[in-house]
Amino acid sequence: MIKRLFVLLAVAGMAVILIPFVSGNGAGDALNNVAATYVEDAPRDLGTMNIVTAVIVTYRGLDTLGEVLVLFIATAGVGFLLKKRREGDPVQPPSEILSTGGMILMPLIVLFGIYVFSHGHLTPGGGFQGGVIIATAFLLAMLSARRLPIYSGLLTWIESVSGFAYLAVGVLGLVLAGGFLDSRLLPAGRYGSLLSSGTIPLIYTFIGLKVGTELVSILDKLRSNQ
Amino acid sequence: MIVFILAVLLFLVGLYGILVKRNIIKLAIGLIIMEYAVNLFFVLAGYREGGTAPILDGDLAPGTVFVDPLPQALVLTAIVIGLGTTALLVSFAVKIYEKYDTFDIRKIRKLHG
Numbered sequence: 001m002i003k004r005l006f007v008l009l010a011v012a013g014m015a016v017i018l019i020p021f022v023s024g025n026g027a028g029d030a031l032n033n034v035a036a037t038y039v040e041d042a043p044r045d046l047g048t049m050n051i052v053t054a055v056i057v058t059y060r061g062l063d064t065l066g067e068v069l070v071l072f073i074a075t076a077g078v079g080f081l082l083k084k085r086r087e088g089d090p091v092q093p094p095s096e097i098l099s100t101g102g103m104i105l106m107p108l109i110v111l112f113g114i115y116v117f118s119h120g121h122l123t124p125g126g127g128f129q130g131g132v133i134i135a136t137a138f139l140l141a142m143l144s145a146r147r148l149p150i151y152s153g154l155l156t157w158i159e160s161v162s163g164f165a166y167l168a169v170g171v172l173g174l175v176l177a178g179g180f181l182d183s184r185l186l187p188a189g190r191y192g193s194l195l196s197s198g199t200i201p202l203i204y205t206f207i208g209l210k211v212g213t214e215l216v217s218i219l220d221k222l223r224s225n226q
Numbered sequence: 227m228i229v230f231i232l233a234v235l236l237f238l239v240g241l242y243g244i245l246v247k248r249n250i251i252k253l254a255i256g257l258i259i260m261e262y263a264v265n266l267f268f269v270l271a272g273y274r275e276g277g278t279a280p281i282l283d284g285d286l287a288p289g290t291v292f293v294d295p296l297p298q299a300l301v302l303t304a305i306v307i308g309l310g311t312t313a314l315l316v317s318f319a320v321k322i323y324e325k326y327d328t329f330d331i332r333k334i335r336k337l338h339g
Contacts, residue, residue: 022231022234070310221317
């Protein structure tokens with residue numbers, strides 16, 4: 001009982017701490033300086049239609065690199081904890097509908113994932129979202145196939161190569177353009193076309209491949225550990 | 227104003243879950259709720275009155291108000307990091323279950339089981 005009281009006190013204390021966040025905030029109608037600069041400069045300087053992509057890949061590219069690293073470390077941790085074992089038989093074999101539908105849908109979902117990460121600079125989407133969509137396609141395949149061989153060596157290879165290529169594009173930006181991960185390495189191209197806005201589609205493709213393969217290997221480890 | 231209060235309430239729900247629950251999976255769920263409350267708070271803080279998504283797709287009227295793109299970018303990365311850490315948390319839970327045959331943190335006492 002006294003324990004419950006302390007818990008409630010702690011929650012109430014946290015609520016008191018958070019009051020300034022609530023009261024000092026309100027939806028204004030103007031952007032602050034940083035955001036206004038991003039919205040105005042991104043289409044002109046970088047040629048992106050999606051401002052969020054410009055912020056993620058170029059303006060705050062270093063943050064994104066750190067985030068990719070965090071995801072890599074988390075994947076490495078999962079791989080370290082859950083060692084690959086012999087594949088157990090599924091508890092219940094998938095039904096006819098699930099296996100047929102899964103095999104029909106899986107390539108379409110992979111295609112959609114590739115669309116999302118390659119059009120990240122034009123439409124809502126990007127490397128992280130595209131990678132997650134690809135991982136869901138493989139999750140569906142894992143659920144619907146009786147035995148799906150996942151070549152973890154190939155996954156590791158794709159992941160390493162795309163991570164290295166991401167870093168290499170960043171360093172090339174340092175040498176040939178304005179700074180680390182500067183996307184103006186390549187010409188901006190025609191505004192609104194697929195091959196435009198410099199290296200942003202390239203970087204997002206690498207990120208998409210890396211995130212996708214990392215998540216697929218996490219799913220594979222979680223599946224085969226039983 | 228009211229949406230910020232709701233986001234903070236969601237955060238407190240997650241905090242309460244972490245403090246009260248004894249099952250590791252439920253603790254993970256509490257952590258996820260807190261994480262998403264913070265994400266929600268950031269996105270709400272970037273909202274502007276009548277703003278649209280910051281994507282310039284040609285047929286926008288001049289003078290359109292955009293929402294703040296910066297919190298959206300940060301939350302996007304935070305979601306992916308949350309996914310990674312959640313996977314790590316779940317694999318810790320799997321390992322603990324293999325070793326102790328329970329998810330109850332009160333029954334996990336011996337370090338060398």
